[in-house]
Amino acid sequence: MTMSSLPRPPFDPELENTLGQMAEAVPLTFTAEMIPVVRANPPYQLTDEDFDAMGVTVRDVTIAGHQGDDILVSVITPKGHQHRGPGIYHTHGGGMVTGDRFAGIQHAIPWAVDNDAVLVTVEYRLAPEFPDPYPVEDCYAGLLWMADHAAELGIDPARIMIAGASAGGGLAAGTALLARDREGPELIGQVLIYPMLDDRDRTVSSGQFDGVGVWDRQSNRVGWTALLGERRGTDDVSVYAAPARATDLTGLPPAFIDCGSAEVFRDEDVAYASALWAAGVQAELHVWPGGFHGFDLVAPDSVLGRAMLNARRAWVNRLLGG
Template sequence: MTVAIPRPPFDAELEPALDAVAQMLPTLTPEVIPAVRASTAQMLSQGLDEQIAAAGATVRDVTIPGYEGGEITATVIARADHAGRGPGIVHLHGGGMVMGDQMTGVDALLSAVVRHDAVLVSVDYRLAPEFPDPYPVEDSYAGLVWTSEHADELGIDPERLLIGGTSAGGGLAAGTSLLARDRQGPPLAGQLLICPMLDDRDATVSTKQIDGVGVWNRESNVTGWSALLGDRRGGGDVSIYAAPARATDLSGLPTTYIDCGSAEVFRDEDVAYATALWAAGVQAELHVWAGGFHGFDTMVPQAGVSQAAIAARESWIDRVLGA
């Protein structure tokens, strides 16, 4: 392991949680992927049924076509009193491309479902390394296409379709948006990229800073990308849909929200992606939250910086979907 270079400090309210988080989500290596999947599954879904019930929402699973004729699961969440056609949200979960399922992280979008009478479709894309690139992004695109094609029966207005996700899910949302643009697929009203995983090349300052420290550190990130891409990681044969940071033309993409912490691996690639969107004439909003580690707002939601991050994100959703 290389010696980490100086980094921004963690927020004082967030830092005490790091030890507990490290026990729940240790540094990822190829050997521990199965164990980490098993240990995090219950943690990631804990209390979710109660949250959905408290929000007055219903949940149902559907089987939809995935990549190369496979079948995948999507979970549809909507208000119990949903009627007519509201906005649609296609959600792609986090987990470093190697763990999690379609219920991971949906709690972050429940309030938007309630406020806007939106219908959320969360896609259980297949995971690496068992299903390497392009399975995850192609399954994600299949979920977007299925949602658009079934908009009427889902009660979705196809003109107000948002795609979003956190971490790996944010990267997949960005890749799916690029696929939708290039294949003349379903039109998107916006893309919500929460601390997105965009760049396989392990070359930024922030990845060197978060080496052996924090949440989802450099070694974990290399493990996730290697599971997805194998020997292609960091080389010349990686598509823009797998690693959107490699795209040189971001024109024609929908309005975009990107956020991240100042003390996380993804900081520099996320800032660069926002800059490239602006250079291409795309409307984008970027927030880099001082002292935030990866996923800080989910892990320590009561902290002041977490509350500010959540409020900014909700404000953007309201503007895109219509308050």
Template sequence: MNADARPPFDPELEPALAMFRGPTPITLTRDAIPTLREAMVVPSLAQQLPDLDLESHDVTIPGYRVDDIRVTVIRRRGSTGSGLGIYNVHGGGMIFGTPLSAIGRVAGWIEQHDAVVVSVEYRLAPEFPDPYPVEDTYAGLVWTANNAHQLGIDPSRLLIVGGSAGGGLAAGAVLLARDRGGPALAGQLLISPMLDDRDQTLSTRQIDGVGVWDRPSNVVGWTALLGDRKSTDDVSIYSAPGRATDLSGLPPTYIDCGSAEVFRDEDIAFAERIWAAGGQAELHVWAGGFHGFDTVPNPRVSKAARAARDTWVNRVLNR
């Protein structure tokens, strides 16, 4: 096998690679984390979604160790909710991002289903290493479930959604909920989730110095979170859900990723272990997709990925 072989990027996505890379190098270094955070200004709701009349407010809640964290509640202006709740966990490699990062991924369900979104501002590594991010995420999930009726959410219609690092944190929070007797969920939707710190898959070797969020960047993110524990036996399944061997007792799960991204193989393995445990998982690997390709508006593969998620959400809600 050619050591440099990798799946090609979709031709319609190629022009977007320069936009994703922006002013920073393809490969992230730990020293570049502050600069990256400063460069990544997240637009407001109105700037991101000018065609939707949305309102939001922040709530301070107890996070890990009862420290204050923030959640942002988003809904259509004047709405009291239809019962559907989306608990949203943003991405950012465990080291950057805000509750409004890539919020467009869930905005369609606000419009289609009059959903209420609760987006959590978990604390970021390396300043707040493991288990802060996953425990903050779980704390926000518990708060959302406990306050569901006041928020206009039916507790039986609560979905957790996470992309990239947020997908890994969402999966970890669901495992915590299973093992602690926490909130029951209608489903978990994991978008290119960051699940495994061990850096052992073929897809990590293929995406090294190319694409978006390549192998060395991924190592930086996991090392910021775990420090010297990365790739050792001293890492919990809640922090790196790809390590979990028993994935029984999970809600219906949707996983998608691109064929040309670091997380491909760990995402496939996670779905396989859900099936092995007798659970329900739907998996899509989109040909030619790099990490985050679904946020590029016009390529046909991006539209197909977003449509498939919509179809799954509709099915989960109408069981």
């Protein structure tokens, strides 16, 4: 494992203890050889009892994805939902290569319950078997389906937001760009949770977290290479695959962006927020001091984890009027 020689911000002490426990259990640097292992052993699996306890019902629907191929979405509806309320469209994380539509969903379900919103989460196809543009185009297809079926889902089509974490954050940003450029569906907000936005591997934070932390520089290269192949880092990459490359962010919906100060994605996420402001788009940015990538998932009850989750939930509730 190559340890970075660059100085870097320290990890939050409470989270550093969590990191140490994680490192004893699993390798923290992700490799291509680990893809089938992680897929076969997904973390954070929710049961029917979990969904029931959270106050929601879940049903699966097969829809047309990219090029008309079948993909799955799950519709998560608060119990007692009767009127047309907001819609939340969710794109999961997993480095573009792992994860399923329920990955990280435990943090989005409270937004739906708070606001009597219907949550739709998409099973987009994964790289490397399905490289770009399959993931983002599947995500856009799912958003189109959600908007087209808003009435039967109990959703106001004028009140749909998009949210995703990590790779899903990058896909949410790319899907928002597609929705703008293809003139619909119109989104009212985008929640980009430590989003994976830039394939070029040039930022300071990329160099600082090489061989240290969660989803380090080498891990990130694995994910982007799976998605883009030999195009990674070249000029032949679309803004929908790597939204950090976009030079025109005008007309996008308001954004919430968060990340940790101690992760690879820090600088590209901060730059994206700055680019949104420069384009006249409202954005709220949080950089949590000492946070590693995905710390809210593995340490939700830490002081920093609670603060991160509460800030995110408050923004969504303001947006949706809860």
